[in-house]
Amino acid sequence: MRQRLLVPILLASAALCLPGLAACSDESSAPGQTSHAAETAGRSASADTGVEEEGNPSETASAKADEAVLKGKVIAIDPGHNGGNAQHPEEINRQVPDGRGGTKACNTTGTSTNSDYPEADFTWAVAQKLNTSLTDAGAEVVLSRKDNEGVGPCVDERGTFADDADLLVSIHANGSESSSVKGFHIIAADPGEDEKTEKASVDLAKSVGSSMGEEFTPNSAYGKDAISRRPDLAGLNNASVPAVIVECGEMRNPSEAKIMESKSGQRKYADALFDGIVDWF
Numbered sequence: 422m423r424q425r426l427l428v429p430i431l432l433a434s435a436a437l438c439l440p441g442l443a444a445c446s447d448e449s450s451a452p453g454q455t456s457h458a459a460e461t462a463g464r465s466a467s468a469d470t471g472v473e474e475e476g477n478p479s480e481t482a483s484a485k486a487d488e489a490v491l492k493g494k495v496i497a498i499d500p501g502h503n504g505g506n507a508q509h510p511e512e513i514n515r516q517v518p519d520g521r522g523g524t525k526a527c528n529t530t531g532t533s534t535n536s537d538y539p540e541a542d543f544t545w546a547v548a549q550k551l552n553t554s555l556t557d558a559g560a561e562v563v564l565s566r567k568d569n570e571g572v573g574p575c576v577d578e579r580g581t582f583a584d585d586a587d588l589l590v591s592i593h594a595n596g597s598e599s600s601s602v603k604g605f606h607i608i609a610a611d612p613g614e615d616e617k618t619e620k621a622s623v624d625l626a627k628s629v630g631s632s633m634g635e636e637f638t639p640n641s642a643y644g645k646d647a648i649s650r651r652p653d654l655a656g657l658n659n660a661s662v663p664a665v666i667v668e669c670g671e672m673r674n675p676s677e678a679k680i681m682e683s684k685s686g687q688r689k690y691a692d693a694l695f696d697g698i699v700d701w702f
Contacts, residue, residue: 497564
């Protein structure tokens with residue numbers, strides 16, 4: 422399916438703090454699923470022989486069900502930060518509307534693992550895998566950025582680029598100072614003027630959190646559901662559709678960093694996000 426890339430020219434955001442945690446979303450500083458790429462194909466090619474094998478009938482049925490749910494849907498995916506942000510501090514520090522009457526910095530560089538694997542690389546890798554699964558299942562995907570070499574876009578545009586989509590998922594990873602902090606959490610906007618959209622965003626957060634919880638550890642600092650409500654994140658505040666930021670895990674936690682740096686781990690994150698999106702619909 423044709424993919425439509427809406428890539429505003431700009432940049433990326435500022436860091437805010439929750440007590441005891443350092444953030445990694447563009448703006449925030451704070452505390453065995455089946456591969457759907459294989460499912461949607463219905464067949465899998467053997468990695469060793471290159472011979473096509475018939476897909477499991479239950480996987481084929483699941484793929485058809487996913488296609489029935491997603492066909493015609495428009496999904497906005499925002500891979501957090503960008504690979505060129507660090508080289509352009511004057512651009513990413515520029516003030517932009519925060520969606521609640523104030524301003525904040527355009528973006529940040531994001532965090533990294535202790536081996537210097539950048540958050541921007543991780544979010545881009547997961548977004549590409551999720552993009553493939555969604556388009557294979559019949560959805561149209563809109564990406565906030567076209568590659569991992571640019572700057573931005575700014576956090577306000579990371580919300581408004583999704584105006585014509587059915588939902589927005591922004592992919593991130595957290596960077597708490599302590600390496601003992603572990604687990605994912607999901608952020609939805611705190612109540613503002615659009616209560617209907619914000620309720621749908623919380624429902625999306627619950628759906629994604631449920632699917633993430635089947636494979637990964639929820640961060641208990643954010644409660645049983647690992648959901649945080651915040652009024653200060655411009656990407657969420659500027660979104661006109663149900664939107665969540667998913668902090669997939671802690672990049673400075675050695676065990677989670679190992680998963681994030683691996684292609685198999687990135688696939689698991691993408692599959693969990695895919696399942697959460699399908700379940701929400």
